[in-house]
């Protein structure tokens with residue numbers, strides 16, 4: 001009897017699998033294909049910890065399962081490596097980012113291979129490979145040409161430590177997502193992608209996706225659709241050159257209660273003296289101070305509100321022609337709506353806080369909780385039914401609710417929902433839809449990213465401006481018209497390679513380090529041959545991951561980002577597209593990764609994909625059909641694993657001591673897949689023991705010709721096949737493994753087991769513990785790899801024989817149990833209960849008054 005030597009076995013099989021190419025992706029005709037994808041790792045310097053592989057092991061289990069069910073499976077892996085994390089790591093360690101990334105990728109790959117994952121490495125991709133980013137640049141150019149990229153000088157989020165501009169999505173709680181430094185607002189030349197053009201499509205598409213509801217909800221909130229109205233307030237001041245201020249409101253019904261207006265400090269109208277403000281110096285000081293605050297500081301609920309009144313100017317409330325003051329206050333944000341609001345302190349908490357502080361009138365216009373259809377005159381100020389009396393001195397949550405209008409002229413008594421449109425129309429307002437989603441700031445003033453493939457040319461600038469005026473149809477794309485002077489690098493000149501530089505430190509000047517490489521920057525204009533200059537900003541970290549799942553379908557293609565047929569095959573049904581329903585039901589079949597990507601990668605990638613779809617470049621409207629998120633593995637101290645806390649567990653050590661199979665079984669067994677679990681080495685030992693028991697079980701095969709004769713064994717086997725099959729399908733790996741353990745107990749109790757039973761068991765074990773399963777499979781005399789053995793099917797006739805324990809309650813007390821098959825009827829259940837003397841004693845002779853029978857669970861009798 002040999003002992004279970006995990007090191008020897010795992011090494012042996014990893015080498016053999018690599019050589020034999022069992023995991024090579026094979027496209028087969030006629031459907032039955034499955035694309036299962038991991039969110040590829042970011043090749044950082046720290047390598048993998050034991051938390052990372054949880055998702056990878058799960059997709060591995062799934063892809064092995066699908067393959068043995070006859071599917072062609074695409075299960076690829078690659079590396080994301082451009083962007084701040086890799087560059088910051090390289091800077092800290094004083095190595096070139098390209099060298100650091102190559103080193104990190106090698107390390108990651110070794111670690112992944114040791115886990116025995118079935119990736120088809122012949123399809124590996126790396127976002128920093130010029131052969132890859134050539135196509136990232138190409139897709140960017142298509143967006144540019146379509147007018148979806150524009151140059152902007154708006155103030156954006158700036159991280160003073162990373163010395164680069166950031167997208168809204170890169171800011172967490174007012175801090176740089178990379179380094180935790182509070183972000184500042186800084187006006188800067190940027191490239192921006194018009195993701196807002198896709199806001200509606202991004203919302204719409206969510207409906208058809210098989211994603212966790214929580215992630216869809218995060219996206220909905222991030223997109224933040226609001227239906228409201230634009231209402232114009234006339235300005236009263238002889239000296240003002242501006243006649244009106246427009247506000248965005250979702251509560252036009254409260255217009256009669258608007259007692260002042262507020263402009264965001266960055267509002268256009270405050271940029272010069274056009275409003276004729278008499279205290280402009282004071283206003284300007286306020287504007288300057290508010291620049292130092294982060295958005296969070298400005299809008300946080302508990303924060304004290306500040307502001308300055310614009311002296312010498314008033315506005316007219318168009319509903320009642322009352323004169324109201326105008327303020328500048330930083331609780332109003334420039335980037336949303338029109339950057340100006342009508343303040344209704346009786347029904348908006350922030351306005352209320354502000355009004356309290358500056359002693360502004362508070363005017364109730366909605367009776368919240370009021371039942372519609374009742375007359376206002378019936379309201380006595382007390383009845384709860386009619387809403388209680390409004391109290392100016394104290395804010396109450398229900399003040400912001402809907403209700404019935406009062407103090408609103410001819411609208412009094414109207415339901416507030418109904419009044420929204422009516423009042424907006426009354427004052428000539430326009431209904432509009434606004435989104436919280438901001439356009440995507442797409443350039444970084446850093447070295448380590450895809451160069452943006454554009455050249456600036458003065459001559460062409462003049463041309464483009466002319467064509468814009470004449471609105472000519474010419475060889476000038478919408479992007480060039482929108483951005484006069486910017487000329488795309490011709491597609492056959494891609495990639496624009498990132499040049500090698502000596503110094504790639506961020507400059508902090510708002511320019512990328514590439515700006516200093518004169519012989520790279522200065523080029524001939526691709527259009528007119530004149531003097532041009534390259535764009536020196538680079539793309540953000542999230543660019544490469546916007547389309548990588550497409551590249552896996554055809555990773556070596558030199559003529560296109562991927563062959564259309566291959567994409568259609570892997571993202572479709574495996575058969576040619578037949579109708580629009582299939583168009584909207586395509587995408588990667590199964591995508592597994594961390595929930596932290598909900599509002600970045602998963603929105604950006606959907607945006608790019610929808611653009612490609614609109615261009616007719618992909619067949620399906622969404623990239624990821626089904627999504628599953630991975631629960632975190634926390635360190636033994638209950639915290640997130642991090643270098644910072646010194647609590648990282650390295651999978652290499654675990655594999656060395658316990659084996660990859662034990663690690664795999666443990667991680668799949670530790671709890672429901674999408675929940676966070678604390679790492680526990682004792683439980684890992686348990687997984688290892690389980691495999692040792694499996695190992696010893698093979699010695700119970702004594703006579704290879706032994707047939708299954710024992711019915712109980714057969715039932716247990718089919719029960720196990722069924723349970724494991726169904727659980728894997730639903731990502732319930734923990735209960736699948738627990739069934740394998742139960743079955744191992746059954747095998748252990750026997751002196752001898754038929755080979756066929758053990759073989760079936762090994763097939764079920766393979767997805768979880770492929771090395772040991774393969775080794776035992778070979779030891780009992782099989783030549784062909786177990787990876788190619790079809791998944792076993794269960795026989796239903798055995799299952800119907802399984803009896804389960806049913807509790808018997810008499811008058812509400814459990815008095816005993818009976819065994820029943822799931823098909824048993826209520827009468828049979830009663831009969832069985834009566835056959836048990838200790839139950840019969842309680843039931844007695846008479847007819848029961850009431851019987852409830854829940855099959856397989858409980859029989860309840862009231863006598």
Ligand code: ANZ
Nearest residue numbers: 226248249250251254332333336337339341344347348
């Ligand atoms: C009057 C009003 C009365 C409002 C009321 C609310 C309650 P959502 O739903 O998030 O879209 N608002 C508009 N633009 C703003 C800006 N740039 N910065 C801060 N606040 C802004 O919110 C829309 C509401 O937020 C708008 O409706 C406006 O206040 C405010 F009882 O107008 B409301």
Ligand code: ZN
Nearest residue numbers: 457460525528
């Ligand atoms: Zn030119």
